[in-house]
Amino acid sequence: MPAITLHPHASRSPSRVANPLPQLLQTPSGLALLELQGTINIPSHDEASTSAEPADSRSQEPSVFETPIGKLMFPDYSPQGPADDTTWMRRVYLYVGRYQRITGEVKKLPKPLAIVQRRSTQVPARGSARNDVDELEVVEVVRYKIYFKNRPEPVNDL
Amino acid sequence: MSTQSTPSILFTHTAPQQGFRLLELPPEVADLLTSENPPTLYLKSPPTTSTHLRFNHSDDGDALPREYVNLCTPTHTYRIRQVQSSNSLHILRPDDGIAKGLLRSGDLAVVDSRAAAAVAATQLGDGMDVDLNLAETVTTIAKCGSTLELHVPEGGFGARKILGSLLGRFASLGDKRGVGGAGEVAAADTQVMEKVFADVPVSRKECELGWVEGCAFVWRGKAWAPTPEVKMEVWERVVNGAVVQGIDLRKQFLVADLWRSVMLEEEEQEGAEEGGRFPQALFEAVVRRVVEVEEGGLLLGDELKWASLDKDACVRWVGETYLEAFAPMASAAIGRSEFLNAWKDHLPEAWREEVALARLTDSVYKLPGPTTICFVTEFERQRTKKNLSTEASASTAAKKSRNWHELFKNQKRQKR
Numbered sequence: 001m002p003a004i005t006l007h008p009h010a011s012r013s014p015s016r017v018a019n020p021l022p023q024l025l026q027t028p029s030g031l032a033l034l035e036l037q038g039t040i041n042i043p044s045h046d047e048a049s050t051s052a053e054p055a056d057s058r059s060q061e062p063s064v065f066e067t068p069i070g071k072l073m074f075p076d077y078s079p080q081g082p083a084d085d086t087t088w089m090r091r092v093y094l095y096v097g098r099y100q101r102i103t104g105e106v107k108k109l110p111k112p113l114a115i116v117q118r119r120s121t122q123v124p125a126r127g128s129a130r131n132d133v134d135e136l137e138v139v140e141v142v143r144y145k146i147y148f149k150n151r152p153e154p155v156n157d158l
Numbered sequence: 159m160s161t162q163s164t165p166s167i168l169f170t171h172t173a174p175q176q177g178f179r180l181l182e183l184p185p186e187v188a189d190l191l192t193s194e195n196p197p198t199l200y201l202k203s204p205p206t207t208s209t210h211l212r213f214n215h216s217d218d219g220d221a222l223p224r225e226y227v228n229l230c231t232p233t234h235t236y237r238i239r240q241v242q243s244s245n246s247l248h249i250l251r252p253d254d255g256i257a258k259g260l261l262r263s264g265d266l267a268v269v270d271s272r273a274a275a276a277v278a279a280t281q282l283g284d285g286m287d288v289d290l291n292l293a294e295t296v297t298t299i300a301k302c303g304s305t306l307e308l309h310v311p312e313g314g315f316g317a318r319k320i321l322g323s324l325l326g327r328f329a330s331l332g333d334k335r336g337v338g339g340a341g342e343v344a345a346a347d348t349q350v351m352e353k354v355f356a357d358v359p360v361s362r363k364e365c366e367l368g369w370v371e372g373c374a375f376v377w378r379g380k381a382w383a384p385t386p387e388v389k390m391e392v393w394e395r396v397v398n399g400a401v402v403q404g405i406d407l408r409k410q411f412l413v414a415d416l417w418r419s420v421m422l423e424e425e426e427q428e429g430a431e432e433g434g435r436f437p438q439a440l441f442e443a444v445v446r447r448v449v450e451v452e453e454g455g456l457l458l459g460d461e462l463k464w465a466s467l468d469k470d471a472c473v474r475w476v477g478e479t480y481l482e483a484f485a486p487m488a489s490a491a492i493g494r495s496e497f498l499n500a501w502k503d504h505l506p507e508a509w510r511e512e513v514a515l516a517r518l519t520d521s522v523y524k525l526p527g528p529t530t531i532c533f534v535t536e537f538e539r540q541r542t543k544k545n546l547s548t549e550a551s552a553s554t555a556a557k558k559s560r561n562w563h564e565l566f567k568n569q570k571r572q573k574r
Binding site for chain 2: 004021032038071117138
């Protein structure tokens with residue numbers, strides 16, 4: 001069995017978008033983790049899009065949908081606060097829609113997690129025989145997560 | 159409300175989602191990956207198809223999982239295990255969906271009251287710009303229902319067994335196998351070795367260690383491992399050759415000189431026809447096994463030039479290999495004094511006094527009778543170790559832990 005390569009860095013640097021998360025949760029790639037008990041149900045665009053578009057749509061830029069879920073809030077966090085102040089970590093709100101809120105916290109992971117991705121090959125399609133050799137890459141090593149273990153509670157509209 | 163003053167971050171879901179896996183890192187791997195020059199890691203699987211089936215078969219109860227993937231750093235190996243979670247882990251990315259026009263303020267009505275008000279106002283024909291204070295967005299781009307964990311199996315990775323199965327058994331110095339394959343283009347020796355390593359699912363360092371320990375070598379385009387008898391035979395010639403040519407094995411010597419002396423001695427003995435010589439690669443493999451290696455230095459790759467023997471390792475290796483060759487099991491045990499004398503005879507003259515049973519690794523030999531000694535194979539060693547550890551640890555673990563799985567596991571075992 002040929003070994004599968006796991007590169008320690010991402011091949012592409014991520015696009016630079018201002019990171020609104022607290023400093024502690026910011027990573028070079030911008031990626032962060034959010035753990036939730038249960039799932040977020042998203043009205044599926046997939047059915048509409050797959051039936052509407054022909055099969056060869058893969059060659060085109062895939063259509064991207066963004067669905068608003070709610071708002072994320074760190075009520076006790078202040079960017080001006082001292083860096084070693086961790087009290088803000090104890091409270092995070094996630095509003096889902098306008099009338100539900102989940103309370104959570106920021107936790108240090110017991111062990112860091114590597115976010116691993118299949119490396120996109122620079123030379124696609126042509127000579128497809130080469131493509132069956134997969135290469136993976138570590139996009140980021142994350143040490144904290146936003147963790148919601150409680151159930152949502154009803155709240156007044158903001 | 160206090161929360162009003164803190165900025166809120168718009169949280170969205172992006173479709174299509176991307177494929178990510180989360181890999182839990184032991185501290186040392188995390189440090190490695192976040193170091194200045196992180197090495198490339200490899201995922202390796204055991205050889206598939208026929209060889210693999212044979213493994214499971216001969217394993218009898220060793221319970222090697224059929225399919226597995228190991229993560230290999232340059233020096234260490236970890237087994238990967240997928241752990242499902244009922245929680246969902248979302249991977250977030252900062253986003254500028256609004257700026258890109260993927261989100262319109264009208265879409266935000268579901269999450270924000272001011273946006274809702276603005277939408278209502280627009281419908282009334284009362285066009286107004288809303289400052290939503292929601293310019294900052296994070297979006298979930300992937301959801302992971304499981305993580306990959308790394309662990310080191312108790313019984314090791316069985317690398318030596320897999321490596322052994324990939325090598326041909328070189329059982330006699332007069333071996334003519336492979337001679338007929340003249341039509342084959344012999345691949346470069348290193349390529350042959352690399353091909354073998356690719357099938358051994360452990361780190362490079364551990365592969366090389368196993369290779370050197372087993373005195374493996376490449377000869378005529380194939381990888382071989384000599385039997386203990388062959389190793390002893392080669393070693394004997396090395397020692398004799400050194401004596402005849404006056405090479406002092408206790409000091410640094412030129413490996414090429416030693417090889418020449420071995421060849422000279424051989425010619426005298428059998429009038430050497432060209433094809434009957436034993437491979438130089440085998441000679442080098444045996445020498446490499448007992449030379450001093452600098453700490454952290456690579457074991458393989460560079461040619462041996464100047465070398466000096468590692469006295470302790472050499473004495474131990476000669477004793478253990480002799481035992482393995484001539485008293486491989488309890489029924490073939492040999493007399494202890496006979497063994498000690500033979501051991502002495504196989505060492506350079508000056509090291510004769512070094513010989514003592516305490517020199518051997520403890521688990522490698524046993525004393526079946528009052529005056530006899532024999533070798534303990536690795537398979538037997540594994541088995542006794544396993545028996546000991548399971549009985550002792552299972553009961554204590556079950557007592558200590560309140561884990562149901564532990565408790566029931568033990569009960570099941572007792573029933574059997």
